[in-house]
Amino acid sequence: MSVRQPTVEDVARHAGVSRQTVSNVLNSPAIVRSGTRERVESAIRELGYTPSMAARRLRTNRSETIGIHLDPYAGGISGVILDRFVHALTEQATPRGLRILVYAAADAQEELARLRALREGGEIDRVVLTGTYDGDPRTAWLHEVGLPFVAFGRPWSAGVASPSPGHAWVDVDGAGGVAAATRHARTYGRRVAFLGWPRGSGTGDDRERGWREEMGEDAVDRLRLTSVDSVAAARTETERALAAGGMDAVVCASDTLAVGAHLAASHAGRPEFTVVGFDNTPVAEALGISSVEQRPELVAAAVLDLLVSQEPPESRLIEPVLVVRTPVR
Template identity: 30%
Template sequence: MTSLRKLASHLGLSITTVSRALDGYADVAVATRERVEQAAKAMGYRPNPAARRLRRGVGETVAFVLPTDPGHFHEPVFSELLVTVGEELARHEHDLMLLAARPGKDEMAVYHRLVEGRRADAFIIVRTRHQDERIAYLMAKGVPFVCHGRTDTAEPYAFIDGDGEEGFHSLTQRLVARGHRRIAFLSAPTHLTFAGLRLAGWRRAMQAADLAADIVEEAEPTEEGGFALAHRVLDSHARPTALICATDRMAIGAIRAAADRGLTVGSDIAITGHDNIPAASYCQPSLTTMELPTRLIGARLADMVLARLGGADLRDLTEIHGLVQMPRGSSGETNLEGVVRTADAQEAVFEVTEGRKT
């Protein structure tokens, strides 16, 4: 690829003159500007948007690509997160670009377009996978990124995550202490790292209590997914007394399925989720859940992206936060006041620089 220096040398002009001509400055003669633009086109020169923005005092652009159908930006778990990230980046005169793409080929096509077209200077990656093509690609290209979640790569990378394994272990222990012996786990697809971690926490608590950890079903982390899985396990000959769902959206679907069976949620069956989306408070009964405090995490994600753009050491940008447990009526825990904090909730931050496990 032709560099600015090569273009300037070819034209016999200074780099500054060529740069200002391409940036459209009025102090460059029209004839010179046209000559520079024609040569740039002929030589295949493509300006670096990040460098151009830096020269002109304009902030950089951070891309947030939701792994979902194009145009579907309604994922509630990310709504407040995006608001916080956007506000923090705006304070530093940086822009947040939001896109959506189906996981797989469509999604990677978006990443290729943004990177190769130099339309984004950094990325925030969500719904990380054990083997994540997005992360491998950005690493290979040397593009800054921060993950909301973890992956299996042995290479250092910047991430922030909740301690899902410990959160679901603590929740399961609570349900066991309340007398539940058949506890099913309704999982998101286990190629997603968060799903594997949450499943591991449930399984560890069940095994420690010497209980069977054999009722596991998997579907997309949506209301439809939770509804279908709950119907499936509630139709079994030995019906569970509790359903632990990987996400709140799955739990909301499971509540509807329990109602279809004539079961009273909170007494006949306990149902729990994760995320503390707004709808969790308005279910009937309200949903027992847990959360990684959204505004805290949004602010930290923005700080980490800014640090990566500034060249910060990756080893200083790895955090795992404890989860805030919220016992409510759907698990029959309305007698509990306030919240239960797992590993001191947001005060618990662990540096992870090697030996990442899922």
């Protein structure tokens, strides 16, 4: 016996709104008040409603498919963030009647070729970009052909965000997250170091800015430690700094660096030494390392809102949260 699938009318009745309001939430969520939109989205989840994508594609002559590049697998600790983002994007696109198509490419030029082929084949009609930068040929081409897109991340150039990139983007407030981490670390002592990547990385420089603004005049250069994103390199740098003395805690630009710092402190017999990471990965959780949670699920929701919006390009900065833990020694 077949089970009747819920309809738009069922969702409208469950949420206490009109059918048109449900349609607006699915197709133009930006025009619906947040409270009403959340009520409709909740009803969609509770009823398990899935729009008929085939009917919608026939009606609109659109594929209703979002293309997103999947970065090559590089291992490591912090790569899980983009995986979480793609998972959340896929999960949240379905109730809106949208699909996700993941494609691979080794560099920007290969990605351009993939995008051209996917668009010409009618396989995608929207795009989510990652890793944008000033002069990015992908954004120029997408503007030229009129293909709607949103970037996850601000376009950086020489460590500085482009003031007016001309396209919609969603990013995480790295400076704000590190500032919160620094405030927490300062409860264990005023001499809080920052372990970051070599300067010139937009994301890394933004996170360092949060440390400097929170530390003020106490943000002296001797407390600025540098390491590539490697556990071994971070451990070596932290061991050197601990041996030199003069720091009470360290805030790190990533969980990879935080794990290295945590191992260095443990080896040095410094169980009281506070380490805070960034990304809130499963490894940080397993070791009990405090870390800044990027909330990629909120990033995905904002990206989808902007992708279906009819408004001019806008930007959204997602506020991360600090997750405080007791380290495993």
